[in-house]
Amino acid sequence: MPAIRTAHVALWVAYAVLVAVHVGSLLTDAELLQRITQPMFAPLLIAVVLTAVPRRTRTSVLMVLGLLFAWAGDTLAGLASQSGQLIAVLSFLAALVCYSAALAPLWNRSRDPLRIALAIPYGGVVIGLFVACADGAGPMLPAVAAYAVALATMAFLSAGGNGMTWTGGTLFLLSSSMLAMDWFLPGASIAYSGVWVMMTYTVGHALLIAGMVRTLPARRWTSRAPAAALVIVEN
Template sequence: MLSLRSFNRLMWGLYVLTAVVHIGALLQQVDSLARASQPLFAPLLLGALLTAVPMRSRTVSLLSLGLLCAWAGDTLGQVGPQHMQTIAALGFLGALTCYALALWPLWLRSRDPLRIMLAIPYGAVVIALFVACADGAGPLLPLVVLYAVALTAMAFLSVGGNGWTWMGGTLFLLSSSLLGMDWFLPGASIAYSTELVMLTYTVGHGLLIAGMIRTLPGRSDGRHCSSGAALVIVEP
């Protein structure tokens, strides 16, 4: 029988394998395999989270809810009708909101001035992209506004965790920026845009969840990691 640690490693291994298969399917234009593999991302990350941190807390609950929202976005985003695409976007909006709320206490406890200064340009990037893409958003403009706010908040707050969450938030921002340009920016042409979106999304999502796990007490490996030299984060 597998221990929690072994099962956790299995979940991470399957996640990496699924991501590689998905990117490969996109490159080879095997649409059926790409569609079948994408809905597996969030459940595998959820399995990795729950086997790494058996203890329940506010952060674990928020991350779990965020992953469920991401699963809805990954799954419904592949369905054709426009209203399903909107529901998928709402799913990702919910995921970003949950992740931002989970990151907020870490940011309050570890406000590194240098990291904050480096993260400020994130807002400028999102504002510039929003201005460029607003005309092409059409009736989805209110949703795009909400998504831009949630994305900026999540990316900015990700600097308060550790290097893993910081990199994960940055790649999430890059993935959504590429997707927004592909969808809403008239005349934009990015080679391998779909593959780049999914590559940055899968790597960023994995790093964000892994980084959050490293900040939590009660991990199955018994170690705690934090963004500061002497910072220990304890949750009720």
């Protein structure tokens, strides 16, 4: 196995271990460990992308930009203040816009009717959740509305990529929905909601990135050596 592919696989393993450690910290209420591990998700996924793409493309640039915004959101999501929550929402909103821009060409090339039909209810889920959380959002309502639209758009477009992007987009939608209920709908009670939010978010994010990487035409470990040519010399 080429060294770059070994590094790529090792990064995925490191990501899985990090997720397990973070979930364990949630179950044991280890707040310091939670704050240390959560901002490390996006940098590992950025390294995953960079070890896979052989050259800079529109899709890879949008993935990295989306992950940088997600890193900002992960870093600020733990803040209890409303201003911290607002910046986190805006950061994830920017990430969703980047992912949607990366997914749009894939959706245009492979419009699977079944996936599209199954993706249509996403809009209904987001609208219903937004209506339920509107009162609790307060001054953050415009940002939450924009985020809801971006979330539904990304989830819908993810259905047009492949099975991994579709599953990742759906889990991302589920994670954000549960997080919105935690933040803006205090009456809603989901057992271990923090654990479920992070499990669906980390797995969904990973599948979304892995699915977009899979759509790229080449990998860094793909041999690009020219094929040997048979030359016959006549005397």
